[in-house]
Amino acid sequence: MAKTGTIGDTIFRTILIIFASTILLIVVAMIYMMAVNSMPTIRAFGISFLTGSDWKPASNIFGALPFIFGTVVSSLIALIIAVPISLGIAIFLVEQAPKKLATPISFMVELLAAIPSVVYGLWGIFVLAPFLVNYLGPFLQTYLGWLPLFEGSPKGTGMMLTGGIIMAIMVTPIITAVVRDVLEVVPTTQREAALALGATQWETTKIVLGNAASGIAGAIVLGLGRALGETMAVTMVIGNSPSISASLFDPAHTIASVLAANFPEATDEMYLSALIEMGLVLFLVTFIVNGLAKLLVAKVAKDSGTAKAT
Amino acid sequence: MRNLVRNLFFTALIFTVAIGMACSGGTETKDGTSDAGGSVKLQGSGASFPKPIYEKWVNEYEKVKPNIKIDYQSKGSGGGQKDIIAEVVDFGASDDPMKDEDMAKAKGGDLLHIPTVLGAVVMTYNLEGVKDPLKLTPEVIAGIYMGDIKKWNDAKLKELNPEANLPDAEIQPVYRADSSGTTAVFTDYLSKTVPAFKEKVGPGKTPNWVKGVGAGAPRNDGVMGSVKQNANTIGYVEIAFAKANDLPTALIKNKAGNFVEANIENISAAGAGAIKDMPDDMRIKITNAEGENTYPISSFTYILAYKNQKDAVKGKALVDFLWWAINDGSKFAEELHYAPLPKEMVEKVEAKIKSITADGKPLYEGEKADAKKAGE
Numbered sequence: 242m243a244k245t246g247t248i249g250d251t252i253f254r255t256i257l258i259i260f261a262s263t264i265l266l267i268v269v270a271m272i273y274m275m276a277v278n279s280m281p282t283i284r285a286f287g288i289s290f291l292t293g294s295d296w297k298p299a300s301n302i303f304g305a306l307p308f309i310f311g312t313v314v315s316s317l318i319a320l321i322i323a324v325p326i327s328l329g330i331a332i333f334l335v336e337q338a339p340k341k342l343a344t345p346i347s348f349m350v351e352l353l354a355a356i357p358s359v360v361y362g363l364w365g366i367f368v369l370a371p372f373l374v375n376y377l378g379p380f381l382q383t384y385l386g387w388l389p390l391f392e393g394s395p396k397g398t399g400m401m402l403t404g405g406i407i408m409a410i411m412v413t414p415i416i417t418a419v420v421r422d423v424l425e426v427v428p429t430t431q432r433e434a435a436l437a438l439g440a441t442q443w444e445t446t447k448i449v450l451g452n453a454a455s456g457i458a459g460a461i462v463l464g465l466g467r468a469l470g471e472t473m474a475v476t477m478v479i480g481n482s483p484s485i486s487a488s489l490f491d492p493a494h495t496i497a498s499v500l501a502a503n504f505p506e507a508t509d510e511m512y513l514s515a516l517i518e519m520g521l522v523l524f525l526v527t528f529i530v531n532g533l534a535k536l537l538v539a540k541v542a543k544d545s546g547t548a549k550a551t
Numbered sequence: 552m553r554n555l556v557r558n559l560f561f562t563a564l565i566f567t568v569a570i571g572m573a574c575s576g577g578t579e580t581k582d583g584t585s586d587a588g589g590s591v592k593l594q595g596s597g598a599s600f601p602k603p604i605y606e607k608w609v610n611e612y613e614k615v616k617p618n619i620k621i622d623y624q625s626k627g628s629g630g631g632q633k634d635i636i637a638e639v640v641d642f643g644a645s646d647d648p649m650k651d652e653d654m655a656k657a658k659g660g661d662l663l664h665i666p667t668v669l670g671a672v673v674m675t676y677n678l679e680g681v682k683d684p685l686k687l688t689p690e691v692i693a694g695i696y697m698g699d700i701k702k703w704n705d706a707k708l709k710e711l712n713p714e715a716n717l718p719d720a721e722i723q724p725v726y727r728a729d730s731s732g733t734t735a736v737f738t739d740y741l742s743k744t745v746p747a748f749k750e751k752v753g754p755g756k757t758p759n760w761v762k763g764v765g766a767g768a769p770r771n772d773g774v775m776g777s778v779k780q781n782a783n784t785i786g787y788v789e790i791a792f793a794k795a796n797d798l799p800t801a802l803i804k805n806k807a808g809n810f811v812e813a814n815i816e817n818i819s820a821a822g823a824g825a826i827k828d829m830p831d832d833m834r835i836k837i838t839n840a841e842g843e844n845t846y847p848i849s850s851f852t853y854i855l856a857y858k859n860q861k862d863a864v865k866g867k868a869l870v871d872f873l874w875w876a877i878n879d880g881s882k883f884a885e886e887l888h889y890a891p892l893p894k895e896m897v898e899k900v901e902a903k904i905k906s907i908t909a910d911g912k913p914l915y916e917g918e919k920a921d922a923k924k925a926g927e
Contacts, residue, residue: 297759298730298755298757298758298759299752299753299754299755299757299758299759300753300759363776366776366777366780367776367780370780370781371780374781394721396723396766396781397723397777397780397781397784398723398725398765398766398768398777398781398784399766399767399768399777400766476728476769476773477768477769477773477776480766480767481728481766481767481768481769482760482762482763482765482766482767483762484762484763486763491763492766492767494728494767498728498769501729502728502729502730502769503729503730503757505626505627505629505630505729505730506627506628506629506630506729506730506731506732506756506757507629507730507757508629508632508633508650508653512757
């Protein structure tokens with residue numbers, strides 16, 4: 242850092258450093274608090290807290306695996322559905338849609354992103370769940386029922402599939418909005434150059450996407466963040482049963498929802514400690530999943546970069 | 552590097568100053584509440600189940616005593632217990648009586664349990680074509696929640712309801728996903744009546760639900776919605792929620808062997824039925840109580856207050872409010888589907904309220920002023 246010589250710059254820099262360090266401070270303080278408060282269960286269960294599949298608070302038996310499973314799988318379902326759709330919407334908005342159409346659609350995407358999750362949850366209970374039970378569920382059961390994924394019958398009282406789909410719907414506007422912004426900053430000259438060389442629209446889009454890859458990745462990670470931490474809407478439709486089942490028709494549970502639902506009434510020390518440790522686990526899961534996502538994206542970006550060069 | 556160190560030092564300095572300021576500012580506002588111009592502010596927190604009646608009471612009481620402002624935050628029984636233990640509120644509220652070890656943690660000395668109203672947990676269901684209220688025994692309810700009774704046309708259900716047109720469909724039980732007093736009352740009842748349930752699931756706010764049986768829904772409205780939306784479901788909710796949504800409620804077989812409806816009288820009867828077993832500190836669970844008409848899945852809900860109030864002005868306000876609530880306030884209970892305390896109980900609770908002191912002096916000064924004003 243070179244000395245600039247003015248007091249103004251020093252003050253400016255100090256303020257920026259304060260702002261930047263708050264993030265660090267908050268993260269450190271949170272991890273520290275959670276670690277301290279979850280000591281009783283960390284001591285009592287050690288690693289078996291992560292690998293145990295029994296969650297019996299009344300008997301002080303705590304295994305977080307069903308919740309980790311539920312969180313990861315429901316987020317995965319959400320991304321599998323939301324990513325292609327979001328990319329499709331964003332590409333359409335930026336590359337294809339006439340302005341008259343793009344503006345209202347953009348507006349609606351932003352509107353969807355701002356709806357509180359409890360509203361999604363209510364919609365999930367009253368619209369999505371019945372639709373899945375009466376139409377999509379039986380369809381999947383008839384044609385894909387041989388897959389363990391669709392074993393049994395769809396349950397309106399809550400199942401993994403509903404949780405994943407509701408998350409997908411919540412995540413889509415976020416990913417779409419960010420991807421759209423990212424695509425918009427890819428220079429028009431690139432598109433013009435590609436088209437001038439005789440590339441089709443599809444090929445041009447591919448080049449644009451390649452250049453925007455890291456931004457798109459950021460968008461997906463952001464969406465994933467919302468999915469992993471989503472609480473209310475998911476709790477309302479996922480069935481909240483801490484069991485691990487291959488079938489998407491069975492109820493599941495997520496870390497965020499067990500925390501939110503049980504924390505206010507938890508008085509028992511061990512139980513409280515277990516719930517706080519779940520918070521730590523969610524930190525860990527988010528960290529790992531985000532890391533993996535970043536790695537994957539870096540690889541994709543690299544691949545598409547080389548593809549472009551050849 | 553030196554710059555960085557200096558900047559960090561600045562940062563630390565600013566933080567210290569900021570935090571210091573925040574702290575001193577905090578204490579000032581805390582102290583200023585009780586004696587500002589004769590108006591008293593009471594802060595309470597706790598159980599969500601009595602929230603509607605407590606809010607009603609607060610509103611009505613403000614008409615009687617405009618200078619007393621009461622704020623009640625419904626954050627759950629556990630939260631209410633924690634808050635009163637830590638003395639961050641003037642009164643707590645809990646559906647569950649506190650445990651001995653938690654009482655011992657209380658910072659302000661002896662804690663009193665003041666019962667305010669009674670509530671009940673009802674079994675509600677969604678069965679097409681079944682008109683008359685379903686009859687259920689604790690054994691059958693436990694069987695359903697343990698996964699032993701899987702279909703609606705199970706022989707045991709048919710035996711209880713020979714008239715009903717029970718479908719050949721899987722029963723989908725719904726339970727509370729969140730930790731709740733409602734669940735505590737429900738499982739306490741089944742644990743008392745069915746030994747197998749006690750062993751497998753057990754009593755508590757978050758019992759060990761059997762894996763693969765049923766699904767959880769958040770809060771009373773979640774269970775409500777789930778049952779309302781889905782055919783062949785059964786769930787347990789606080790009575791007010793079932794009444795507000797026009798859902799059917801089952802008749803439950805009580806200790807005397809009668810199938811009883813959950814109504815105000817029968818719930819109050821549960822309170823009366825428990826009086827002879829009432830301990831001095833009033834901490835009691837009244838599920839499966841004695842009495843011909845007693846509705847068996849009933850419970851008290853409590854306000855938690857310190858026997859020795861630190862602030863005489865606030866303490867007086869609290870005592871007057873509690874006295875008013877169990878006497879004049881009780882008339883507001885029924886419309887909100889709570890059962891008022893049975894007459895025999897009111898006297899005992901009054902004695903409890905009279906025992907609240909500040910600096911060794913009782914705070915209750917007789918009914919004169921309050922009772923007359925409230926009656927108008």
